[in-house]
Amino acid sequence: MDRAISRRDFVNGVAASALAGGLPAEALAAAGRAQAVVTPEIDPNPYPPARQGMRGSHAGTFEAAHMLRDGTLKLADAEDSGEVYDLIVVGGGLSGLSAAHFFHKRVGPGAKVLVLDNHDDFGGHAKRNEFRVNGKLLLCNGGTLNIESPSRYDKWSRVLLDDIGVDIARYERDNTINAGLYKSLGMGHGMVFDAETFGGKDVVLAMGGSWRGGPIELDKLANAPLSPKARADLARLLANTQPDYLPGLDQAAKKDWLARHSYKAFLTEKVGVDSQVYWLFQDIGKASFCVGGDAVPALFAWVQGYPGFSGMNLGDVPADLFADLPGGQHGRQREGDKSIHFPDGNATLARLLVSRLVPEATAGRTQEDMGTAVIDYAALDRPGASTRIRLSSVVLNVAHKGDPASAGEVAVHYAKAGRLVAVRGRAVIMACWNMAIPYLMPELPAAQKEALAYGVKGPMVYTSVAVTNWRPFVKLGAANFHCPTMFHQEVGLTEAVSLGDLKHPQSPDEPVVLHLVKYMNKPGLPRRDQHRVGRAELLAMSFDTFERETRRQLQRMLGGAGFDAARDIAGITVNRWGHGYAYTYNSIYDPVEWVYSESPNRPCVIGRQPFGLVSIANSDAAASPHTDAAIQEAHRAVQEVIERRTYPFVPRRTA
Incomplete structure (x- = not known):
């Protein structure tokens, strides 16, 4: 279980010196202790999607923000870069990249846009994990999975997909055979009843069709370690004729x-x-x-x-x-709604956006190209380009140059490579997390700060595990397993889809990537408190813990079918999202009208109001984790910027 994995990167962050600019020595020392030096032996391939170890919100992306939150970070004078942009976007996720796209589309040639992001890769939650096993390129989503219910996308979300060349019908046609691959091998869904919960030994069952939200077949539970009372109660719950439980x-x-x-x-x-x-x-x-x-x-x-x-x-x-x-x-979330899943999830959308915003960064242009396209990260931030994407840049302060009601520019301060740098924009779109914005913009009104801080994002983990074969899954008769009380609650093969020259393995003898999910919730607490406690526990977990528990769980589940963790695991990437899904309103804890109506009193509506030359775009602004929400809010924010440019005589909101 302790066998080393080749090309393992334990930290995968920018150097601790990236936080140096403007931080007090003791704060820098604390940040440095949280980070190890990445050596060529550990990380021979610095290409961000191929980095293994702890990814997602990796080391170097959040420490300074936490210091800012806690009041231990004191900003020194920043070095003025002399750069002035028509638009600065804080956050290089799907919402930020969409905002840059919509802005260029509306303003036309000649506009200058800078996108700043704290990660070493673009896409925000839409990250891509790459592995090479036995010479074969394998992909998995490191974050955002699907284009959910595309038929329900609003006009501007559909326009963006069209603009970047997403053709869902063609993609589905190209994957007609793949869609039935696992079923053709006799594989459905499985469940794991763990020994710690039920006693005895682990029981791994193939359940047939989909479990979540779908029909449960009692006969498939014949070997489940359920008590007689539980079996009787389950039969009663699933009966065609039921009583009225709220008479x-x-x-x-x-x-x-x-x-x-x-x-x-x-x-x-x-x-x-x-x-x-x-x-x-x-x-x-x-x-x-x-x-x-x-x-x-x-x-x-x-x-x-x-x-x-x-x-x-x-x-x-x-x-x-x-x-x-x-x-x-x-x-x-209703069963039957169509979802489109690219091999790397919605990282394909991020890569298509970058191919339009910074054409020099990749030769790939089409949807199919994105399967194997390579990004030249050095080309993302070149002088003179109409769009520059500046990674590993931790934004620490955003403030108008003068009175927000009349200022002509906004100064954005960020830390990168040991320097605290200031750039200026004639407009700024905050496409980062709502809860961070009050700390970055102290000049915001108190009511707006309170609204922005209301939603607590849900923490979660996507663990990608490259394996040399998937014969154990075929032998067990399941492509994915539900494991409610194990370390990862979901374990399965990546969806059988191909994209261009990237072909999904057709034989169980070929290498593949497993997709594991861990939800950091704490049952019994109010929802927002569950997120807070779960995030704290997640940030305290080391990669060593994840590697050990991942190996242990896979061995327990698959060992009886011939799996050997030491032999068959070729790589592990842990995508840690302490701030994962946007907070959606919940009628147990929030006012009912926030959930079931378009109430203007919702915090997301109050929080997303423009302030001076600053607009806000992100999925938090819609209180929705869906990809189209991020795109919709990007379009709205750009509209606000265009309105200010077109009608400068209209008073700006500053209170």
Whole structure:
């Protein structure tokens, strides 16, 4: 279990000196202790997508921001670079890159745009993990997975996909055979009942079709270590004829109760199921909200097709319920909604955007090119280019040069390579996390700061594991496993899709990448507190811990089918997202109208208001983790910039 993995990069961050500019010596020393020196032996390939070890929010991306938050970072005088841009975008994720694209499209040739990002790679959460095993290039998403429900995308999100050359119909046609690959090999979905929870030994079961939100076949649980009472309760829960578990209430009152109580409360208090039955459903909502059934409203469970509601006369679930609301768009999670998954997730979108913004950075232009396209990172920030993308640049302060009501420029201070640098922009779009903006912009009104700080992003981990073959999955009869009480709650093969010259392996004897997911939630606490505690625990975990537990879990699950962790694992990349999914409003903890209406009193609406020459664009501004939310908010922010340029006589909002 301790066998070394080649090309392992334990830290994968910028050098600690990147934080040096303007930091006090003791703060710099603390940052340095959190970071090891990356040697050529550990990291022979500095190409960011190919780096292994701890990625996502890697070392060097957040330490200075935490010091700023805690009041231990004191900014010294910055070195004025002399650069002035028409637009500075803080954040190089999908929202920031989309903002740069929309701005160029509206303003035309000659505009100068600078994108600043704290990571060593662009894309924000839309990161790409690359491995080479036995000479074969393998990909996995390091963050954002899907284009969810593209038929529901608004006009500007569809326009952006068209602009960058995304052709969903062609992609689906090209992957017709791949779509049935795992099923053709007799593989469906599996579950792991771990020994720590159920006693005895681990039980690995192939369950057939999809588990989450889909039908459960009782016969597939014949070998599950469930008690007789749990089996009886589960049969009752899944029966075609069920009682009304909220008798005496009319339909509206029932929905109100379900909106204000968790699915756990509904199952355990109203349906009265055994705790082992709830164990089967405890992860409802984690893939969308980073919390489980104890913090997900029961009404969401009804919408998503979970059992227990057939006898309650709730009516039909409208096909578009929640789907178009900007406060979370919960209807997107219904079983059957189409999702488009590229081999590297939505990193393909980020790469297509970069190919348009900085054409010199890659020869790739088409959707298919992005499978194997190589990015020249040195070309991203060249003098004279209309768009410059400056990575490993930690923004620490954004302030107008003078009164925000009349200032002509905004100064942006960032730390990079041991220097504190100031650049100026005639407009700024903050495409970073809402909760960071109050610390970066002390001049904002107090009410707006409070609104920006309200949403607490959900922490999560995507672990990518390159393996030399996937024969154990075929032998076990499952392409993916649900493991609610193990270290990673989800373990599976990457989706069978190809892109251009990048071909998904067709034989189990070929190498492939496994996609593992860990949700850092703390059941029993209010949702936002779960996120805070989970993030603290995540940041305290070392890569060594992740590597050990990943190897251990895979060996336990797959060892009986011939897997050998020491022999078969070729690489591990841990994508740590302490600030992962945008906070969506939750009717257990938040006002009901925030969840089910377009209330202007929602914090996301108050927080995203423009201030002086600064606009705000990110998925937090929509209170939605979906990719189209990030694009929509980028377009809105650019519209605000264009309005100010077009009608400069209109008073700016500064309070």
